[in-house]
Amino acid sequence: MDPRALETLRTVGTQGGVTAAAAVLHLTPSAVSQQVALLQREVGVPLTERVGRGLRLTPAGEALAEAGVGVAVALERARAACDEFLVRPQGVVRVSAFQSGALLLLPALLTRMAAVEGITVELTDQDVAQDDFLGLTDRMDVVVAHRPDDGAGWAAGGAVRVVPLLREPLDVAVPLDHPLAQRAEVRPEDLLDVPWIAVHEGFPVAEVLAAVGARSGAAPRIVHRVNDFHVVQALVAAGHGVSLLPRYTFGGARGVRLVPLAGVRAGRRIDALLRRDRAERLVVRRVLEELRALAAEIDIA
Amino acid sequence: MDPRALETLRTVGTQGGVTAAAAVLHLTPSAVSQQVALLQREVGVPLTERVGRGLRLTPAGEALAEAGVGVAVALERARAACDEFLVRPQGVVRVSAFQSGALLLLPALLTRMAAVEGITVELTDQDVAQDDFLGLTDRMDVVVAHRPDDGAGWAAGGAVRVVPLLREPLDVAVPLDHPLAQRAEVRPEDLLDVPWIAVHEGFPVAEVLAAVGARSGAAPRIVHRVNDFHVVQALVAAGHGVSLLPRYTFGGARGVRLVPLAGVRAGRRIDALLRRDRAERLVVRRVLEELRALAAEIDIA
DNA sequence: CGTGACGATGTAGCGTCGCTGCATGGATCC
DNA sequence: GGATCCATGCAGCGACGCTACATCGTCACG
Numbered sequence: 082m083d084p085r086a087l088e089t090l091r092t093v094g095t096q097g098g099v100t101a102a103a104a105v106l107h108l109t110p111s112a113v114s115q116q117v118a119l120l121q122r123e124v125g126v127p128l129t130e131r132v133g134r135g136l137r138l139t140p141a142g143e144a145l146a147e148a149g150v151g152v153a154v155a156l157e158r159a160r161a162a163c164d165e166f167l168v169r170p171q172g173v174v175r176v177s178a179f180q181s182g183a184l185l186l187l188p189a190l191l192t193r194m195a196a197v198e199g200i201t202v203e204l205t206d207q208d209v210a211q212d213d214f215l216g217l218t219d220r221m222d223v224v225v226a227h228r229p230d231d232g233a234g235w236a237a238g239g240a241v242r243v244v245p246l247l248r249e250p251l252d253v254a255v256p257l258d259h260p261l262a263q264r265a266e267v268r269p270e271d272l273l274d275v276p277w278i279a280v281h282e283g284f285p286v287a288e289v290l291a292a293v294g295a296r297s298g299a300a301p302r303i304v305h306r307v308n309d310f311h312v313v314q315a316l317v318a319a320g321h322g323v324s325l326l327p328r329y330t331f332g333g334a335r336g337v338r339l340v341p342l343a344g345v346r347a348g349r350r351i352d353a354l355l356r357r358d359r360a361e362r363l364v365v366r367r368v369l370e371e372l373r374a375l376a377a378e379i380d381i382a
Numbered sequence: 383m384d385p386r387a388l389e390t391l392r393t394v395g396t397q398g399g400v401t402a403a404a405a406v407l408h409l410t411p412s413a414v415s416q417q418v419a420l421l422q423r424e425v426g427v428p429l430t431e432r433v434g435r436g437l438r439l440t441p442a443g444e445a446l447a448e449a450g451v452g453v454a455v456a457l458e459r460a461r462a463a464c465d466e467f468l469v470r471p472q473g474v475v476r477v478s479a480f481q482s483g484a485l486l487l488l489p490a491l492l493t494r495m496a497a498v499e500g501i502t503v504e505l506t507d508q509d510v511a512q513d514d515f516l517g518l519t520d521r522m523d524v525v526v527a528h529r530p531d532d533g534a535g536w537a538a539g540g541a542v543r544v545v546p547l548l549r550e551p552l553d554v555a556v557p558l559d560h561p562l563a564q565r566a567e568v569r570p571e572d573l574l575d576v577p578w579i580a581v582h583e584g585f586p587v588a589e590v591l592a593a594v595g596a597r598s599g600a601a602p603r604i605v606h607r608v609n610d611f612h613v614v615q616a617l618v619a620a621g622h623g624v625s626l627l628p629r630y631t632f633g634g635a636r637g638v639r640l641v642p643l644a645g646v647r648a649g650r651r652i653d654a655l656l657r658r659d660r661a662e663r664l665v666v667r668r669v670l671e672e673l674r675a676l677a678a679e680i681d682i683a
Numbered sequence: 684c685g686t687g688a689c690g691a692t693g694t695a696g697c698g699t700c701g702c703t704g705c706a707t708g709g710a711t712c713c
Numbered sequence: 714g715g716a717t718c719c720a721t722g723c724a725g726c727g728a729c730g731c732t733a734c735a736t737c738g739t740c741a742c743g
Contacts, residue, residue: 082457084385099720112702114721119701124464134710134719141467148460155456156383159449163425346390400691413731416694420730435690437738 082123084156086116086150090128092219093117094138094146105219108287115372120145129215150240153358164363171199172364175206177217179223179285181310182351185330186225186246187373193371197269200364208308210283215241218281218356223372227285228290230348242360244353244369246376252339253290254326261323266343269297276304276322278313286349290325296345329379351376383424384458387417388450391429392541393417397439406520408591421446443535451541453461454659465664472500473665475506478508478518480586480610483652486631487526487547493524494672501665511584516542519657523666524673528586530593531649543661545654545670547677552590552648553640555618556625560639562624567644570598576607577623579614587650591626597646630680652677 085117092102093113103110109348121128128142140148164170178187183206194202209219214226218241225246228234235243253272255261261271272293279301281286294301304322307313310331313324327349328339353372359365393403394414414568422429430522439447465471479488482509483504495503508518508525515527519542526547528537536544554573556562562572580602581588595602605623608614609630614625621636628650629640654673660666 082461084453084457087460100718106641110704110720111704111722119720124461126464127469131709131720134717136720141464144463144466148456148463151456152453152460155449155452156385159446159453160383160425162445162449163427163442165445197475304709310424401689410732411691412693412733416730419692432738437691639698 083116083120084149084152086120087152089113089116090120090138090142091146091149093129093136094143095216095219095240098372104270117362119312135246138145149208149237150357153356154361157358157361158335161361161363168205169199170367171365172362173201174222174362174364174368175203175204175205175220176223176225176368177205179227180206180308181327182225182227184244185249185379186351186372189205189375190368190372193375194368197367199369201366208284211285211287212283214354218354222355222359222362223369224354225351226354226374227284227349227351230346230350232288232350235352237353237354240356240358242355242357244355244373244375246351246353248348248350249327251286251326251343251349253326254314254324254331254334254337254339256318256320257336257338258320259323262338262341264340266341268344269293269342272278272301272323273297273299278299278305278307278316278322278324280308281306284308284377286325288349289349293325293345293347319324326368338347384417384421385450385453387421387444388446388453389441389481390414390417391439391587392447392450394430394437395444396517396520396541398438399436405420407429407663409487420443428443441460448540451658454657455662458659458662462662462664469555470666471668473663474502474504475665475669476521477524477526477669478506478522480528481507481609482508482628482631483502483526483528486628486652486680487673490676491669491673495669498668501668503519503669509585512586512588513584515655518661519655523656523660523663525655527655528651528652530587530590530652531647531651532593533589533651536653538655540603541657543656543658545653545656547652547674548681549628549649549651550628551642552587552626552650553629553634554633554676555615555625555638555640556647557619557621558639562625562641563639565641567642569645570594570643573602573624574598574600575603578602579606579608579617579623579625580604581609582607585609590650591647594626594643594646600666 089102089106092105093099094106096102099110099113103113106113117129124145126141127139128145129136130139131198187204191202193238194200209217211228214224215235215237230248237243238322254268277290279290290301305316307316310326313326314337316322316330316333325341325347332339351368390403390407394400397403397406400411400414404414407414407559427442428440429439429446430437443600444515456662458494488505492503496503510518512529516527516536516538518525531549538544554568560570578591580591591602606617609618614627615635615638617623618625626648627640633640654670
């Protein structure tokens with residue numbers, strides 16, 4: 082009953098296949114397949130079943146995978162138990178964030194952690210669809226993710242912890258010379274038939290715009306789909322449309338004015354996602370703590 | 383961070399040395415030493431320290447060992463999670479008991495478990511000093527142990543679970559033709575200057591006799607020290623002294639009469655001792671359950 | 684106070700286990 | 714129906730952990 086094999090099984094489950102799991106684990110599909118097969122022989126019950134040309138876990142496999150996170154947690158707890166006796170915690174923490182979240186949080190995080198000797202923070206920015214944030218936790222220690230304010234939350238199983246960081250309002254971004262630019266606030270009905278710049282479908286906060294449209298009575302007229310908020314900003318400034326932009330991140334952006342939305346609750350929630358075993362690591366806990374403190378400062382500002 | 387190495391570290395701690403641990407784990411001392419050394423290099427803090435020509439765990443070592451039982455528990459839980467999906471639980475359970483406890487409980491336990499297909503119970507009888515029962519849990523799944531009724535209990539750390547089975551009164555065993563044989567009960571003061579047959583020093587229930595002596599006002603006069611209760615029974619029957627014998631186990635023994643003690647609470651507690659990780663195994667839980675039911679029947683009888 | 688024994692720890696050698704690389708079979712998409 | 718993707722079996726190889734043996738330090742005993 083190898084913990085590595087249990088981890089592998091779990092990854093097969095979360096990543097939805099041998100090949101994908103192998104990529105995450107830096108192994109060949111063959112090795113992954115062999116580990117699962119060995120595990121299966123050991124417990125005597127089928128852990129996986131073919132579905133099409135893919136693979137998924139049987140109920141027994143799910144149960145074993147879930148128990149596997151318990152093993153991983155216990156192992157990391159053991160490591161942490163020794164780290165307590167170390168003079169100073171040390172290690173590298175891999176942090177991933179979506180683009181605008183990285184902009185908002187990571188520079189300050191790096192500054193704070195630089196003051197702490199021994200902890201190295203490795204950053205990665207990721208632009209993934211809403212459903213893929215959870216999968217990132219397999220290769221990252223901390224994943225900074227966002228979702229619509231009133232959305233369904235994360236379908237995090239027992240293996241992933243969700244730590245709320247902050248709520249950021251989404252304002253309507255208009256060019257400086259736009260009729261609405263001088264308003265203290267706008268209502269959905271003010272936005273009938275304006276040209277929208279939206280994010281790609283399936284990406285976070287996409288449905289916020291849909292909610293605004295629903296309130297105004299007509300589907301928003303989307304003229305561009307751009308995920309990068311800086312590109313959005315430039316497009317808005319150049320008069321190619323209006324958009325929804327996060328207040329804290331783009332409050333002082335050049336060429337655009339952010340006007341608060343009234344009558345509809347528009348915002349995004351920024352959370353930290355991390356696997357429960359990773360969360361046991363002393364250095365990860367430390368970084369997460371700083372991240373929360375940092376987010377709290379922004380949230381009350 | 384190998385779970386086997388953690389187990390090894392823990393065994394070094396409980397057995398108090400590399401050689402003893404190696405014997406329990408069926409390894410050479412060299413292998414044990416190497417495992418610990420590797421673990422130590424991995425965590426970067428000393429886990430053991432020399433004391434004389436022996437060895438003991440440092441605080442960090444203790445912490446890691448304790449965390450190690452968490453790992454072992456999680457691993458066994460994973461195994462059990464799969465066993466749930468197996469049609470019938472199967473496996474072998476190693477049960478150890480002190481002599482008279484084995485006599486009282488194990489035949490009936492075997493009978494009960496024989497009715498269950500797939501579970502094999504391996505018995506071992508052990509006659510060890512009071513302090514050594516805990517060490518037995520390293521090589522046994524379930525250890526049936528006894529201790530004085532009002533004694534200090536077990537110095538079981540977080541790694542060992544103690545499951546109370548029953549309390550058995552200790553009566554005064556006298557030959558059939560003894561003056562006290564017709565009495566409904568005896569008091570400590572009736573026993574001044576009688577020749578006692580006691581168990582060896584340091585062995586369970588040794589101190590019960592001391593308590594009786596303390597109540598009578600004088601130290602008991604011990605003429606023999608015999609651990610085997612059957613030998614004691616034969617000695618008592620032949621008129622070589624009186625002794626304390628457990629009521630349920632020797633109630634109907636030939637040639638002796640058991641007279642209840644009044645004025646002093648004399649008895650022993652019979653417990654099941656088992657390591658927390660072993661306790662996770664489905665088959666072990668099943669056997670333990672039967673053992674408890676069995677003991678409960680005796681206790682109310 | 685020297686000698687013998689015991690216990691822990693390095694080193695050499697060997698077996699085994701798990702990985703990579705490649706070939707195969709099955710299912711899907713165009 | 715051919716091309717593609719995915720999981721899986723097999724041969725080969727490297728690495729890891731074990732045993733056996735030697736060494737060193739510590740404690741008991743004469």
